[in-house]
Amino acid sequence: MTEQTVERRAIWYLLGFLAVVLAFVLSMALKGFTQQGFYVTLGAFLTLSILSFLYKDNIFYKMAEHLFVGVSAAYWMVMGFWSVMVPNLIGKIHPPAVKPFMPAIASQPASYWYLIPAVLGIMLLWRLMPKGAWIARWALAFIVGTTAGLNFIRYMASDLLGQINSSMVPLVVIQNGSLDIMTTISNLVLFLGVFCGLIYFFFSKEHKGVFGVGSKIGIWILMVTFGAGFGYTVMARISLLVGRFRFLFDDWLGLLK
Amino acid sequence: MRRQIPLLITLIVGAVLIIAAFIPRAPFGRLGENFSLYFDIIAVFAFLLGGGNLVRIxxxxxxxxxxxxxxxxxxxxGAWPLRFVIEFPFLAFGGLKDRRGRDWFFSLITLLGFFAMLAAGLLKLGNPSGWQGNVTAPEGMFQDFYDSMFNPLQATMYALLAFFVASASYRAFRAKSAEATILLVTAFIILLGRTPAGAYVTAWMPESLSFLTVPNLANWVMAIPNLAGQRAIIIGIALGVIAMSLRVIIGIERTYLGSDEK
Incomplete structure (x- = not known):
């Protein structure tokens, strides 16, 4: 780029920047320069910035994206601090320390066992240090061990045994002395669907012959599930989009009154 | 020491939690409960680690x-500060020749958002009940930031997917095979059945064939074949998770420990 081109681009950038600031101020003026007006304008600006990605990747989208990263990191930190750290850690190790924030738990007896997660937590933060990052492994090992132990039981009880148990349905349903055709068909589809779906996931035997037929039906059942999931996802996203447009046209511009 | 102790911690913690489920008596039952609480606390430290890393980078x-x-x-x-101010938008948005320094303004935005949200939440700024109030209380600055920044950004990010889903559905909905046709038909029934249009197009059907109306068909698809497929997937996932958990607890799976370099 020549010096002249750089200067020309710099001027265009400055004008664009000023135009955005002016639009923001104008929008706030329409809301009467109130605090609420500022927040609504900010929300609208960020909504439009994200939607601008539909044109192409641009600086407004990048700004909104980076802001989202910072804001969401801080949001989860704050939520974790006030909902776990203060009542379950500081409040357990030294209860009087939380009196200004949570007086209800300030009088409970101290439990020094909670020094264990405090020490492990500090060890985890050691990863930020230039040396000795391996110290964080102790805390990581605790997290991984807890996750493995809890998941082993949870998945065994609810997802494996629970789902198998729920799939054991009567394949011939008699209601008031006669065959209930609809429930019988539904139960057959349910039982065979689960069975054939599992056959499809069984890779230790070649999918040929009767086994292959079961596997094929399994694929069809899985396709129905994916189709239903797809349909629901489309509806959920469209409904979110409608919500954003409602915000823009109603809360911000006030056109839907 | 650097690998053995973490492996031992994983083994003890995992084994205690499994035993606690089968022998819910002292000391296992209590240990199981405590380990779950410790896990929550250490997870918050992991959030702090994430925040610290974000600030560092x-x-x-x-x-x-x-x-x-x-x-x-x-x-x-000449007067470089004045030049800096005038050329600020250019220098901030990709005007620098060296790629390593180009996105500095976006990093500034990330840090500003991070510290603003952090200060509003940790100090409970503007909270009507002061220090003792709930951090998410309405009218507090933290909740205002949530409503004006976090919520619009998150909702619009997900809403943006509606457009990409539309483009993906064009490709997916070309019925090239039996499987793709089943997917297409199911999605169509679900989409139509959950809208007033679904009831409208099959309203002419007689009472004896009411089970064939689109809303009823959509309900049946959701309750029976969709459920069957979901159960097959859930059972498959559960088997995988159980096997993986066992591998982690008995120390066969060690990738989470990383390398020995540092």
């Missing part, structure tokens, strides 16, 4: 970028 990028931008402004000679 973006802080370094910001310092490097601002340094380069100032150097660039000084090249023009």
């Amino acid at each position: 973006h802080g370094a990028r910001l310092v490097r970028g601002v340094g380069m931008a100032v150097t660039e402004a000084k090249k023009g000679g």
Whole structure:
């Protein structure tokens, strides 16, 4: 780029920047320069910035994206601090320390066992240090061990045994002395669907012959599930989009009154 | 020591939690409960670690970028601060020649959002009930930031997917095979059945064939074949998770420990 081109681009950038600031101020003026007006304008600006990605990747989208990263990191930190750290850690190790924030738990007896997660937590933060990052492994090992132990039981009880148990349905349903055709068909589809779906996931035997037929039906059942999931996802996203447009046209511009 | 102790911790913690489920008596039952609470606390430290890492990376990028931008402004000679202010949008949005310093302004945005949200939440700024109030109380600055920044950004990010889903559905909905046709038909029934149009197009059907109306068909698809497929997937996932958990607890799976370099 020549010096002249750089200067020309710099001027265009400055004008664009000023135009955005002016639009923001104008929008706030329409809301009467109130605090609420500022927040609504900010929300609208960020909504439009994200939607601008539909044109192409641009600086407004990048700004909104980076802001989202910072804001969401801080949001989860704050939520974790006030909902776990203060009542379950500081409040357990030294209860009087939380009196200004949570007086209800300030009088409970101290439990020094909670020094264990405090020490492990500090060890985890050691990863930020230039040396000795391996110290964080102790805390990581605790997290991984807890996750493995809890998941082993949870998945065994609810997802494996629970789902198998729920799939054991009567394949011939008699209601008031006669065959209930609809429930019988539904139960057959349910039982065979689960069975054939599992056959499809069984890779230790070649999918040929009767086994292959079961596997094929399994694929069809899985396709129905994916189709239903797809349909629901489309509806959920469209409904979110409608919500954003409602915000823009109603809360911000006030056109839907 | 660097690998053995973490493996031992994983084994003890995992085994205690499994035993606690089968022998819910002292000391296992209590240990199981305590370990779950400890897990929550350490998970919050993991959030702090994430925040710290974010500040470290973006802080370094910001310092490097601002340094380069100032150097660039000084090249023009004369009153460089004035030049910096005038050329600010250009220097901030990709005007720097060196790629390493280009995105410094976006890092600044990340850090500003991070510290603003953090200060509003940790100090409970503007909270009507002061220090003792709930951090998410309405009218508090933290909740205002949530409503004006976090919520619009998150909702619009997900809403943006509606457009990409539309483009993906064009490709997916070309019935090239039996499987693709089943997917297409199911999605169509679900989409139509959950809208007033679904009831409208099959309203002419007689009472005896009411089970064939689109809303009823959609309900049946959701309750029976969809459920069957979901159960097959859930059972498959559960088997995988159980096997993986066992591998982790008995120390066969060690990838989470990383390498021995540091």
